[in-house]
Amino acid sequence: MTLRPTPLSDELYDYLCAHGTPPDAVQQDLIAETATLGHEARLQISPDEGAFLTLLTRLIGAKTALEVGTFTGYSALAIVRGLGAGGRLTCCDISEEWTRIARRHWAAAGVADQIELRLGPALDTLRSMPDEPAFDLAFIDADYLNYSAYWEEIVPRVTPGGAILVDNVLYHARVIDPADSADTTQAVRELNERIRRDDRVEATMIAIADGLTLARKK
Numbered sequence: 001m002t003l004r005p006t007p008l009s010d011e012l013y014d015y016l017c018a019h020g021t022p023p024d025a026v027q028q029d030l031i032a033e034t035a036t037l038g039h040e041a042r043l044q045i046s047p048d049e050g051a052f053l054t055l056l057t058r059l060i061g062a063k064t065a066l067e068v069g070t071f072t073g074y075s076a077l078a079i080v081r082g083l084g085a086g087g088r089l090t091c092c093d094i095s096e097e098w099t100r101i102a103r104r105h106w107a108a109a110g111v112a113d114q115i116e117l118r119l120g121p122a123l124d125t126l127r128s129m130p131d132e133p134a135f136d137l138a139f140i141d142a143d144y145l146n147y148s149a150y151w152e153e154i155v156p157r158v159t160p161g162g163a164i165l166v167d168n169v170l171y172h173a174r175v176i177d178p179a180d181s182a183d184t185t186q187a188v189r190e191l192n193e194r195i196r197r198d199d200r201v202e203a204t205m206i207a208i209a210d211g212l213t214l215a216r217k218k
């Protein structure tokens, strides 16, 4: 039988987190402030996923990146750290309130001048950008109903050899529940199928957090 991922108990997950690079002081402050938002705090990516984003960004030598879905700025901070000095990150979000928190923490981390925040519906922002490869890495983590539309706008804007990451592709296992016909579930399924058939990329789904697709543009 094919080897299955090792199931993660709470203890094993804590062990996993304890054996990677931990969040630094600014990231810890950001996690703490985001936690005060209550239920909404669950929107933030996990520290292990953040560390993965930083490492991947650095490993592929990305200098320019794009994020759709910024919230309070944790994933953006992870990506910009991987870009290093001189790297540029464009962030798309619709919420002035949540991104105000992001801006403060980016300033504390000394990376505010590397990040351009574009407020407004991300689809409009993406469509306003030149239709040419400008980003070495893109991360999609926003409203599910637009996932496929984001994908189609982003693929042409990523450089050959660049990476496209999509968060929550397992959607808390709802993607395999035949009784689940919610719009959002169907939207995630539709993007997963689209990526599977898309010969502009090679891709794999990684069992991190709620599932992360990693695609490399050919």
Ligand SMILES: C[S@@+](CC[C@H](N)C(=O)[O-])C[C@H]1O[C@@H](n2cnc3c(N)ncnc32)[C@H](O)[C@@H]1O
Pocket (backbone or CB within 6 Å): 043, 044, 045, 068, 069, 070, 071, 072, 073, 074, 075, 076, 092, 093, 094, 095, 098, 120, 121, 122, 123, 141, 142, 143, 146
């Ligand atoms: C899951 S959160 C992103 C979490 C973030 N990546 C992090 O690590 O903290 C999703 C974000 O998408 C934003 N969003 C939702 N619909 C949007 C839209 N149509 N255009 C732009 N942003 C949108 C929300 O405001 C929210 O901040």
